[in-house]
Amino acid sequence: MLIERIREFTGSGHPSLEAVLKAANGIILGKEAQIRMAVACLLARGHLLIEDIPGVGKTTLSHVLATLLGLQYQRIQFTSDLLPADIIGVSIFDRETSSFRFHPGPIFSQVILADEINRASPKAQSALLEAMEEHQVTSDGVTRNLPDPFFVIATQNPIHQVGTFPLPESQLDRFLMRVKLGYPDRDAERALLKGEDRRDLIAHLKPAMTPEELRALQKEVQCVIVSDALVDYVQALIAHTRDGSKFESGLSPRAGLAVLRGAQAWALMSGRKQVLPEDVQAVVPAVVGHRLKAMVSAGAKAFDPAQELIRAVAIP
Amino acid sequence: MSTAPDQAALKRGNVLWLMAAMGFVIAPHAERLPLWVSATCLGVAVWRGLIAWHGRKMPHGLFVAGLAIATAAGTWLSYSRLYGRDASSTLLILMLCLKLLEMRSRRDALLTIFLGFFLVFTNFLYSQTVLMGAYMLVCVWIFMATLVGFNRVGTEATFRERALPAGRIILQAIPLMLVVFILFPRVSTPLWRLPQEGTTGRTGLSESVSPGDLNKLIQSEHVAFRADFKGPIPKNDRLYWRGPVMMDFDGRTWTMSPFPGILTMRTAGIEAKGDEIDYVVTLEPHGKTWMFALDMPLILPSDGFLQSDYQIRSGAPINALRRYEMRSALSYVARRELSPEARRRYTTLPLDSNPRATRFARQLRTNNATDRALINAALLLFNQQFIYTLEPPVLGRSPVDEFLFDTKRGFCEHYASAFVYLMRAAGIPARVVLGYQGGEINTVGNYLIVRQADAHAWAEVWLEGEGWVRTDPTAAVSPDRIERGMDLALGPVGVLPNLIAADKFGLLRQVRYTWDAFNNQWNQWVVGYNTDRQAYFLKGLGIDSTDWRKLAMWLLFGGLAASGLVGAFLLLKRNPAVKDPALLAYEKFVRQMAAVGVRREAHEGPVDFLHRIEREHSDLAAGARRVTDLYIAVRYATHGAIAKSDPRIDQLRAAVANIRNA
Numbered sequence: 001m002l003i004e005r006i007r008e009f010t011g012s013g014h015p016s017l018e019a020v021l022k023a024a025n026g027i028i029l030g031k032e033a034q035i036r037m038a039v040a041c042l043l044a045r046g047h048l049l050i051e052d053i054p055g056v057g058k059t060t061l062s063h064v065l066a067t068l069l070g071l072q073y074q075r076i077q078f079t080s081d082l083l084p085a086d087i088i089g090v091s092i093f094d095r096e097t098s099s100f101r102f103h104p105g106p107i108f109s110q111v112i113l114a115d116e117i118n119r120a121s122p123k124a125q126s127a128l129l130e131a132m133e134e135h136q137v138t139s140d141g142v143t144r145n146l147p148d149p150f151f152v153i154a155t156q157n158p159i160h161q162v163g164t165f166p167l168p169e170s171q172l173d174r175f176l177m178r179v180k181l182g183y184p185d186r187d188a189e190r191a192l193l194k195g196e197d198r199r200d201l202i203a204h205l206k207p208a209m210t211p212e213e214l215r216a217l218q219k220e221v222q223c224v225i226v227s228d229a230l231v232d233y234v235q236a237l238i239a240h241t242r243d244g245s246k247f248e249s250g251l252s253p254r255a256g257l258a259v260l261r262g263a264q265a266w267a268l269m270s271g272r273k274q275v276l277p278e279d280v281q282a283v284v285p286a287v288v289g290h291r292l293k294a295m296v297s298a299g300a301k302a303f304d305p306a307q308e309l310i311r312a313v314a315i316p
Numbered sequence: 317m318s319t320a321p322d323q324a325a326l327k328r329g330n331v332l333w334l335m336a337a338m339g340f341v342i343a344p345h346a347e348r349l350p351l352w353v354s355a356t357c358l359g360v361a362v363w364r365g366l367i368a369w370h371g372r373k374m375p376h377g378l379f380v381a382g383l384a385i386a387t388a389a390g391t392w393l394s395y396s397r398l399y400g401r402d403a404s405s406t407l408l409i410l411m412l413c414l415k416l417l418e419m420r421s422r423r424d425a426l427l428t429i430f431l432g433f434f435l436v437f438t439n440f441l442y443s444q445t446v447l448m449g450a451y452m453l454v455c456v457w458i459f460m461a462t463l464v465g466f467n468r469v470g471t472e473a474t475f476r477e478r479a480l481p482a483g484r485i486i487l488q489a490i491p492l493m494l495v496v497f498i499l500f501p502r503v504s505t506p507l508w509r510l511p512q513e514g515t516t517g518r519t520g521l522s523e524s525v526s527p528g529d530l531n532k533l534i535q536s537e538h539v540a541f542r543a544d545f546k547g548p549i550p551k552n553d554r555l556y557w558r559g560p561v562m563m564d565f566d567g568r569t570w571t572m573s574p575f576p577g578i579l580t581m582r583t584a585g586i587e588a589k590g591d592e593i594d595y596v597v598t599l600e601p602h603g604k605t606w607m608f609a610l611d612m613p614l615i616l617p618s619d620g621f622l623q624s625d626y627q628i629r630s631g632a633p634i635n636a637l638r639r640y641e642m643r644s645a646l647s648y649v650a651r652r653e654l655s656p657e658a659r660r661r662y663t664t665l666p667l668d669s670n671p672r673a674t675r676f677a678r679q680l681r682t683n684n685a686t687d688r689a690l691i692n693a694a695l696l697l698f699n700q701q702f703i704y705t706l707e708p709p710v711l712g713r714s715p716v717d718e719f720l721f722d723t724k725r726g727f728c729e730h731y732a733s734a735f736v737y738l739m740r741a742a743g744i745p746a747r748v749v750l751g752y753q754g755g756e757i758n759t760v761g762n763y764l765i766v767r768q769a770d771a772h773a774w775a776e777v778w779l780e781g782e783g784w785v786r787t788d789p790t791a792a793v794s795p796d797r798i799e800r801g802m803d804l805a806l807g808p809v810g811v812l813p814n815l816i817a818a819d820k821f822g823l824l825r826q827v828r829y830t831w832d833a834f835n836n837q838w839n840q841w842v843v844g845y846n847t848d849r850q851a852y853f854l855k856g857l858g859i860d861s862t863d864w865r866k867l868a869m870w871l872l873f874g875g876l877a878a879s880g881l882v883g884a885f886l887l888l889k890r891n892p893a894v895k896d897p898a899l900l901a902y903e904k905f906v907r908q909m910a911a912v913g914v915r916r917e918a919h920e921g922p923v924d925f926l927h928r929i930e931r932e933h934s935d936l937a938a939g940a941r942r943v944t945d946l947y948i949a950v951r952y953a954t955h956g957a958i959a960k961s962d963p964r965i966d967q968l969r970a971a972v973a974n975i976r977n978a
Contacts, residue, residue, distance in 0.1 A: 227952045229896065274953040277921035314918030316899075 013271045017217065019208035020068045027064050027201050028057050030188025034179050036269065037286050038065060038153075042214075043221050044265035046176020046258065047132050047152040049117075049290060056181045058155035059115055063202050065153060066111040069214055070207030072147075073111035078120035080163065084127035088137050102139065107131055110147050110211070114154035118164040125171055128152060132174045149214060169291075176258050177283070178290040217268070224264040225274040232316045233277050234259055237284070240313045241292060247305060248293040255291050262287045277315045284310055329472045330465045331368045334428060335361050335416065337458040341435050342409055344451070348442070350394045353406055356387060357413045364416040380418050384411060405438040425466050432459050444637065444843045446835060457482055488886070491878035498854075499871040501864055502847045520602035521559050521750050525729050525773060526569035527708070527715050534706060534727075536768035539600055540752055541608055542836050544763040546594040550610075552754045553799045554646050556774065556786060557608040557766060559751035561625035563661065565740075567669030568715050570733060570748045577624035584622055585652065585783070586612045588645030598839050599638045605629045608751060608766075610644035611786060617642070618848075625747065626650065626784075639844040650784040654745060662745030662778065670716040670737060677741030687744050687779050694738050695792040698731060704794035728797075731789035732773040745778035749786075753798060760826070761833030897965050898950040905943050905972045912936065922947055939975035946971055 017039070024035045038061065041048040048065075050058045066073035076087060089105030106112065107128075117125065131137050135146045154175070157164055172178075184192060192198075234256055242250030260275070262283035267275045285306035292305040339361070346354055366372045387410040388398065395403035412435060415428045436452050436459070460482035465473045520540065522529070541557075562570035592614060599607060607620050607628045617640035620628045630638070654662075665674070684690040701724055708726045711718045716737045719730050726734075732748045739746035753772035755764040774788040791798040841849070851862070859870055906916045909925075914932050916925050926944040930937040946968040 225953055225955055227954050229899075229951045274948070276923055276948060276952055278923050281919075281921060311919055315921060 014217065016209040016213050017269065023068050023205065023208050024061075024064050027198060027205070028061055029191050029195075030184045031057075031061075031181060034181055035061070037177060037179050037283070040262060040265040040269055040283065041177040041179075041286070042069065042149075042151055043217055043268065044176055044258075044261040045149070045218055045221075046261065047154070047174060049172075049175040049178040050153065050155045050181065051158065051178055051290075052181040053158060056183060057198075058181060059113070060198050060202065061181065062111075062113045062115075062153040062155060064205065066113065066151075067202065067205045068208045069111075070210050071110040071149065071151070071214075073113060074106035074109040075113040075115060076106050077115045078117050078124065080119055080121060080165075082120045082124040084124055085139075087124065087127045088131075088139050091140050100140070102142070102144075104144075107137060108144075108146060110149055110151065112150075112152045112154075114152055116157060117154040118156040118167055120165065122165055122168060125165070125167060129171055129174065132171075149211065149218070172290050173252060173254055175290065177262060177286040179286055180289075221261070221265045221268050224267045224272070226260060226264065227274065229316065230263075230275050230277065230280070231260075233313075234263075234280060236313050236316055237280070237309060240309060241288075246294065246308065246312075251288060251291060255288060258287050259284060281310050327465075327472050328368045330425065330462065331364065331416075331419075333458070333462040333465055333478070334419075334425065334432075335364065337429075337432055337455065337462050338412065338416075338435075340458055341432060341439070341452075341455045344439050344442070344448070345405060345409060348402065349406060349409070350390075352390060353387075353394075353410060356410060360413045360416055364419075374420060375417050377418065380414055383417070384414050387411075387414065401441050405435075405441065408435060408438065422466060426463070429459055429463050429466070446838045449838075449842075453486075457486060460485055488882050491882055492875055495874035495878045496871070497845070498850075499859075499867060499874055501867055502845065502850045520604060520768065521606070521771060522604070523560060524569050524571040525562060525733070525748065525750055527711050527719070527726070527730050527733065529729060534769050534771060538768045539832075540602070540766045540768050540770070541597050541599040542758075542763055542765055542839070543755065544596045544598070544761075544836075544840075549757055549762075549764055550593065550646060551799075553791070554610075555754050555764070556611045556749075556772075556788075557752040557755075557770075558611050558613075558627060558749060559606050559608055560604075560749075561623075561627050561776075562748035562750065563625065565665060565669075565733075565737065567666045568713070570736075573623075573625060576627075579622045579624055581614070581616060581622065584626070585650060586614065586626075586645065587649045588612075588614060588647070589649060590645065590647035592643050592645055594641070594643050596639065596641050598836065598844060599634060599640070601635045601637060603633050603635060605631070605633055607634070607638070607640065609642045610646065612645055612648045612650055614643045614645055615641075637839055637843045639840065639846070639849070649782065651778070652781065652783050654778050659745050659778075662747060663740045663743055665737065665740050670714045672714075672717040673720050673734070673737055674741045676720065677738045680738065681742045687777070690742055690744065691739070691777060691787060694735060695787070695789060698735070698789050699792040702726070702731070702793050704790065704797065728790040729773040731793060732775045735775045735787065735789040739775070739777050747776050749774050749776050753788075758829045758833055758836070760829040761836055763833075763836060765832055896951065898947060898968055901965070901968045901972050902943070902947045902951070905940075905947075905975065908972070908975060909933075909936070909940070936975060939971065943968065943971045943975065 020039060021032075021035060024039075025032055028035060038048055038050070042065065048062075050061060052058055063073075063075075076082075085105065087105050087107050089103050089108070091100040091102045093099075094101040112128075112131075114128065117128075127137075131146060131150075132152050135148070135150050136143050137146065138144075152175075156167070183189070237259070238251045238256045241247050259280060263275045263279040266279045266283050267273075270279070272279075285304075288309065289306050292309070294305045294308070342357060363372075363375075367374060388407060391403055391407050391410065392398055395406070397403050398407060408431070412428065412431050415424065415431070419425055419428060433456065436455050439448060439452055457479070461478035464478045464481050464485075468477075560572055563573040564571045593610065595610075597608060607617060607630050609628055612626060613622070613628060616622055616628060617630075617638075619631050620640070621631070622628055680690050680693055684693055703725045704727070705725050706727060708719075708730060709723045711723065711730075715730075716734050719726055720734050720738075729748075736746040736748050750771070750773050752766045752770040753774070754770050755766040756770075757763075758765050772790070774786060774790065776784050776786050778784050788798060845853075854860070854867075860866055902922070906925075909916065909929060912933055914925075914929050920928075922944050926937075926940055929940045933940075946964055950962060950964045950968060
């Protein structure tokens, strides 16, 4: 049977992937959709931005993901006095060899948990830029490759919170997806309050997937079929953002690619070999939410740019 | 702000195009412009050429400002004002030319082009003919092409790359133009009516007539007016188009009454005897105030008034095409009673101006018992002894005497003048009427063309009990002139009529009639499209034009519709509607679902739609599932474009057709 009921999160047919989702859902309660989106983001080889108020489990989610995917990870707590060298590493003079020796920073690991990324100054944030896009860092004129796979999972507080620097658009654009967690619902919260300490759970968490399995899945994502008709739809979506009446600026070509890659991963996770418009619609809020800014005009009702976009564009 | 010359503005091709466009639009003005203006414009063009081709420096801003002031002063000296049609268009032309010298940036160039469009408009202040319209369209095209060039990024545009997009833009604008033209509320007079300055030397009748005046006019082939009859066109000898009426005579020249009384139709004292004839006159501008109507008018045009001598005058000089509806009675009784004062005035003659004629008139009076007999005797005299000719001998100080007793050769105004003189000398109230007689029937458009060549003068006498009676002494001399028209009476006059006469097959005549009919339509519907015409036309479309709010609504609606149509056409052209056969089949399925109440949202994907069908119309779920499966397989599970020959497309069509049976 070709059609799966994708909105109800049917199986992907990949046992290890299902195991990852199941384990994550066991720790972060009531957030199946967000967890699924986050995993899709990583399968699409994209960096993930988790945004919400403090205390809803952003950091927990990033820890859980890194652990379950069997990746070696480093956490960087971003603060206002963080310097680029604190991320990339420094060259220190070694007396024994009479030369400078590079001490790699936390960025040289498969997953970076950039916690509260918007508390750092733009200077420190920009140190992440090259790493995220090129998968390499340059320090003292030497370019060093980063491990593969390489993900940045960043968390950030809403912009209006005290002591935050809004991420520059250029950096926002480099995150494939942004996921908002939101408060847990009543039952999930109750289970959370009554259950074990999450930190203990994470401490005992075992990887559910090997890095090789992850790479294989990532390859498979790239093979999910994107037909001309679907590209037409994505182009129609992008064109709608660019006509200049509803959004402050249109989506970039990179955003278009991100929509396609995200939709491919989503399709794979739903066990399909081709992307449907529904897959695109599923990932659009996460992919374009942080890239699109609704035009603010006096008297106009505020609207969710992603939902507005989906509703406004007919599927060709 | 940077003053560095903009690259686009300095491209030679663009500058050349702009100068050419300006040359084209100024050309029709050239014959009216003072010589120094043309010279200045040419000089500026050459200078701008040197700047563009030989890299000369742009003149200093102050210098250009000085030139501007100097040329404005020159305009004032030439016209002794800066406003008004001639002075303003001259000033505009000069300033636009000078703008070339300070054209540093693209913005300057665009400004110049937009002012150029305005200059196009000024040409219509002088001429509103079809040819001028066509020529100005060409000018707009050239300006458009220039605009295209200035808006091009990168290499300079070729001729094709300018001309074709410009043409397309103009074509795209036509629907909106038509809507605005038809619906935009009109003022009662044409838009380009401006106060006329000075003597413009239009051909036509004048306020006075002396021997030899009219035969200059007879040479002119200019159209005086056209008349479109509701019924059949009356016979030639009944077509007397009344114009200025002459009352006073100084022995040589007849002049109009300086203080004519004004009548209303009620007080006019015109009684129709017989059929009333309805017709529409489209009067060419002639710079004077009279409006022509067949003897005798029964109604007045909206802005016309009736003088006591029955001529219709307009409130202002007719400087633009005027279209008015008329009704006349060809058989009538006018003014049964004449006051002693009027009787005195219409029998007044200068003392001792033409003594022989005065004596002859007294002799006629004693020989004839009644006025009728007297008139007939005078007409008989003309008929027996006089010759009708366009080239009469020159007359001296007593023209009536010399004409009546010496030369005996003359033209309509000689006869009318002499006849009225005789009548007055014999005590019968009489006056000279100028106007046009007859006209040429355009067989293509079935209307009457009255040319200056049809100018005529005749006499009117007042008889007891009969009122004013038209008496045409020319008819007594040369009945052909009145019954069959000027050409047949005297042979064709002018070059063109001679050519037409020589044209055995009537081809030229046909071409001429067709062209005139075309001009007539242009005049009726384009130039003469005024409030009345608009109301009439819109009524035919079911639009009430008297309510400006409704008109504004229609204008808005029509404008949107026209722009929308053009826009839709352009969009369709961009995306040729070669639709994927799978999509067509799926759309059919969607329509079927809509028919049973499950409407697909435009943004709803196929699987979502299927789920909704399953929920809302579970009996169709199986069929819908099969359609959706196939549709997804064909449309979304293929790399690249879908092959038209894919067997699954037929399966999909079959699935759609059998949706209820599945």
